Amino acid sequence: MKCRRSFEAQVAIGLIALLLSGPAPAEPGPDAGVLYKDHCSSCHGEERLGGQGPALLPASLGRVRAAEILKVISDGRPATQMPAFSGLLAPADVAALAQFLLKEPDVRADWTEADILASRIVGPATPVAPMVQVADPLNLFVVVEAGDHHISILDGDRMEPIARFPSRFALHGGPKFTPDGRYVFLGSRDGWITKFDLATFRIIAEVRAGINMRNIALSSDGKWIAAANYLPATIAILSAETLAPKKLFRVADAKGKSSRVSAIYQAPNRNSFIAALKDVPEIWEIATDPDAPPVYSGLVHSYEQGMVEALASSQGLFALRRITVEQPVDDFFFDRGYRHLLGAARDGDTGMVVNLNVGRTIASIPLPGMPHLGAGISFEWQGRRVIAAPHLNQPKLSVIDAGDWSVIKTIETSGPGFFLRSHETSPYIWADAMLGGKRDAIQIIDKRTLEVTKSVVPEPGKMAAHTEFDRTGRFALVSVWDNDGSLVVYDAVTLEPVKRIPMRKPVGKYNVYNKITFSEGTSH
Structure with missing residues (x-):
């Protein structure tokens, strides 16, 4: 020593x-x-x-x-x-x-469609672990363990790990599941996408869609994967069946200024991908329906009547529509009908509401403290649909009326946080404080009163974050973010711990059913 x-x-x-x-x-x-x-x-x-x-x-x-x-x-x-x-x-x-x-290379790297195709790897023919009988395949959890770069598959009925395999370096959270829940797609910061079969426990294929990737999205029909890249500045569209590239967008505004992509998500009601650009004030909508009606790259609006006049249009699969906004958007959240996008503005103190139907900003919301809208949740409160989001720089949550876009309430918390989670069967919001001084606590907020009702500490002195519910909402799982960490399973009714599952820094876990049904209280 x-x-x-x-x-x-x-x-x-x-x-x-x-x-x-x-x-x-x-x-x-x-x-x-x-x-x-x-x-x-x-x-x-x-x-x-x-x-x-x-x-x-x-x-x-x-x-x-x-x-x-x-x-x-x-x-x-x-x-x-x-x-x-x-x-x-x-x-x-x-x-x-x-x-x-830690220094940038002298030559800026590129990654072409040919590079993507050449990187494709067909997975091994044998399972990564012995097959285990699963009571409910839709109640599985995919757990990302960052401590040693592994994925664990957790049976949500027995709360027991049933498979574990090495992952690519630095997986991004938010695995994407096919609509039937059989396949999961995992994206890494290095641009690798892994397709894993939850029925046979096999890696089906892998492909590298970029050099530095922000996140991935899966189309609502399960046919297309979109990879949003920082480096190079591209959006790669791949076949979800084979992971072969189908289209590569070089991301730039209408004047040709290049931009990284802040995030990309599917909008199932719209049969499209929605992407926010980090360096230019544009939002992109990319059609995933081959019979999509015309989308517009330039618009004249009459918002009151909801009318649009096309200046330029294209239609069909992967047709691109540009929406110009006042400033770049860092992350965003959809309202329940996917008509509106609520985005965090670059200034860190403002929320921008963009009507996606008519393609313009219709409201600005004061949200000081860098709102993390990508981790927001939506629920009914006193007959109104509301959106709640944490703030990265201030110890609070903002609750926003999704009808008139006013801030209904600011809930004081024990520290700035990153994740919110709930479930349609639960009256509670679970909020971490991982960016503040009380990083080991999770605060539980009553959705009926909008008040903090309890604080739980999964393991004193160790960071607690990222709650996820099982399919039924009966149990809530909290991550202890430590190399010698764990998942702590709570009874979601009594709010008491019932089990502890050792894990290597489990930065996130994702329930199949909740993700494929867009369960209220989870994220995209």
Whole structure:
């Protein structure tokens, strides 16, 4: 242990020296490019775009900190093929590599339709785990374990894991399920999409849709997957059956300015994908119906009468409609009928209401504190449909009337949070405070009174987040976000814990039935 601490201290000192260095020293330091080529490129690719291992670009690494990068290079990563280099490289070499990975490459990477097709991998013929009899296949949970990059399949009737297999690096939350619940699609920050069969426990196929991916969406008929990419700035449309690419949109506004995609979701009532663009003030609607009526890239409105006049139009499968808004949208939430989109504006203090039928912003809502609308929920309150959303920078929830777009109430919480969850059978909202000082608590809010009724602590001192209900709404599962974490199962009526299931940092879990039915209280 003394030797290990000494090595890590030397690495940290080496990194600090590199970051704070002034003029070049008389003797040249480590050549990080050569080190990368010799020790990393065979797994992570010559251009750092990934291969057997994940992409090593700032955009792909996301929130991974320099200290963690140092540790992984030095010590390896458990339950993966990433080796430890502390016995092979000097501390200064490890520090140079860490700094190198945090810099953008000289050449901006691209990923074409041909690259997507060439990356496709057909899955293994044998199951990843022995088959287990499942009482209700629609009450399964797919659990994303970030601690060691695995997926666990949980039987929601017995609350027991029944399968576990390695996942791609840094899976994004929000797996997508086919309408019958048989197949699930998993998307990674590295752009990989995995199709898994929940009936046979087999990986069917994998494909890389981009280099740095924001999220994926599945069309309402289950035929098409859309991948929203930061790098390159594209939306890739793939066959859900084969994962073969069908269309690649280069994302840019009408004047040609490129943009990343904030998020993409299906709008089932509209038979379309809706995407918000992060760098330009546009929202895109992409038709997923081959018989779709004309959609418009330019509109003249008469909002009061709901009339539109086409200036330019296209129709059919993958027809693109552009909606111009006042400023870029970071994330968004739909009203119940998918007529309106409630988006978080770039200023972090405003919600924008866009009428998707007529293609324009109809209201602006003051929501200071960076609302996280993508994690919102909708429910009935005193005969009115309302939307509740947490705030990332302030300890509160906002409850918004989906009729007149006023803020009905601001509910004070114990800290800024990220996720809200409920269920149509439950009178409660479960809200975390993972971005504040009381990160180990979940607050339970009564949907009838809009008041905090109880606070539960799944494990003192460890972050609690992301509640998900079983199919019936009888049980609520909360994640303890720790490498030695767990799922804590609560009785959703008594609000008391009934079981603890060990997991490796279970960042999210998703119930098949709730997701395919768009259960009230869950997200897209």
